[in-house]
Amino acid sequence: MARGGVFCVEGQWHRNLDEEGSVQPTLELLERLGRIRYIHKDVATPDEIEYFLGRWALRQYADYHVGFFAMHGEPGKLWLTDRHSVDLADVAEPLAGRCEGRRLYFGSCSVMRFSDSELHDFLTTTGAAMVCGYTRSVEWVEAAAFETVLLDVLANSPRHDGAEQRLGSARWAALSASLGFRVAYASGKTWRPRPHASAQAA
Structure with a gap:
């Protein structure tokens, strides 16, 4: 089976240049395990994210069908830096009608605490099959462990609801729910x- 492709745009998490923190080690781990292929781009301004999203939407990158947005939210x-942010409408614009069959993951705190109608408008505009993420603030290590499994499922499941099936299971539902x-x-x-009753009782 061909490894699924992940395209990641990552914001600048820290104000200070000597601070480190990136989702790239998670992507590298999955690649070394033979689970995914990936493209990773750092973004710090609205123009940069618009440019890279426009490039990702080109037909030559159709195999990279998972879009991963890693930034504060x-x-x-989405917050690209402590001074630059973009609304979901700004994300949808360069992707309008160009995301058929693609799966989008916002690895950002609270971005998905948004109305059903607005999320549906976003999906309608982009043409994406699904979008997922968090409705709460999440802790880095827990989120990293969670998205190692999530990215594998999004990249490789033949079903768009593969994440629902895997992360709603007894093994993962408690963590999924705690992250919102x-x-x-x-x-x-x-x-x-x-959370399953057995998981809650453990």
Whole structure:
């Protein structure tokens, strides 16, 4: 089976140049395990994210069908730096009608705490099959462990609801729910995990 492709745009997490922190080690781990191929780009301005998203939408990158947005966030908004942000509408614009069958993951705190209708508008504009992410603030290490599994599923599952099936299982549902994980589909359906009784009792 061909490894799934992930395209990642990562914001600048820290104010100070000597601070480190990146999702790239997670991508490298999955690549070394033979699970994914990836492209990673740093972005710090609205123009940069618009440029790279426009490039990703080209037909030559169709195999990179997972879009991973790694940056700080708040409901409906992504922070590229401590001074530059973009709304989901700004993300949708360069992708308008160009994301058929693609799966989008916002690895950003609280971005998915957004109304169903606005998420559906975003999916309608982009043409993406689904979008997922967090409705709460998340802790780095927990999120990194979670998205190692999530990215593998998004990249390799033949079903758009593969993340729902895997992360709603007894093994993963408690962590998924604690992170406020949420999925919205182009069909209009949304999904949130519910911890299994056995997991809650453990």
